[in-house]
């Protein structure tokens with residue numbers, strides 16, 4: 001039996017792939033504002049899914065719910081045998097440290113630390129020695145073509161350099177899922193495209209799946225599949241390109 005679900009044909013033909021994460025029936029309101037209504041998202045290992053839709057349609061809320069950052073009012077998020085909507089705070093923070101990587105519009109690097117220290121931070125928090133963590137961090141900075149800023153602080157970097165450092169930090173723990181919310185939103189189109197290419201290439205090499213919230217079709221073009229959110233409802237529009 002072959003599967004039509006395997007992204008980019010990376011899985012062994014004939015081996016059906018189980019989803020890594022399945023969210024269904026998600027609803028979430030903020031006071032009188034309904035942000036999500038019966039939304040769903042399925043993520044297979046190693047695939048890049050773009051979440052598209054107009055401003056205010058619920059994209060970020062969907063990402064926050066599936067990443068266990070925001071608890072939905074209803075629905076479930078199954079990840080690796082755990083319903084994240086029911087998981088304890090400590091289980092969620094463990095998952096965020098070990099299994100998930102995050103990337104936001106503004107890199108959210110620690111301004112007081114150098115770039116190499118920023119990238120090494122998730123490994124340091126996991127108990128790795130400074131020396132080993134920074135050696136690994138430097139190799140990620142090299143891979144993202146930004147080794148020259150290793151000793152600089154984020155404030156001394158350009159926007160594109162800072163986002164590449166943030167990509168390195170998101171991937172250094174080899175997460176199974178990277179959640180990226182408008183990671184190119186603050187960059188010009190040239191730098192945005194470079195960052196998204198580096199992110200998707202590096203994620204594919206390391207086997208990470210990516211949930212990529214963006215309103216830019218040029219950015220979504222780097223994904224395997226697209227989900228559209230409108231008025232809080234999701235619609236799977238299948239493969240791109």
Ligand SMILES: Nc1ncnc2c1ncn2[C@@H]1O[C@H](COP(=O)(O)OP(=O)(O)OP(=O)(O)O)[C@@H](O)[C@H]1O
Pocket residue numbers: 030031033034035053054055056057058059060061062215
């Ligand atoms: N913390 C919050 N408090 C109140 N309202 C919120 C909150 N977060 C989201 N909303 C509202 O929920 C709706 C969906 O917001 P969300 O940020 O998920 O949309 P989005 O598609 O990501 O938008 P954008 O593309 O502009 O970032 C909007 O009406 C927004 O104002």
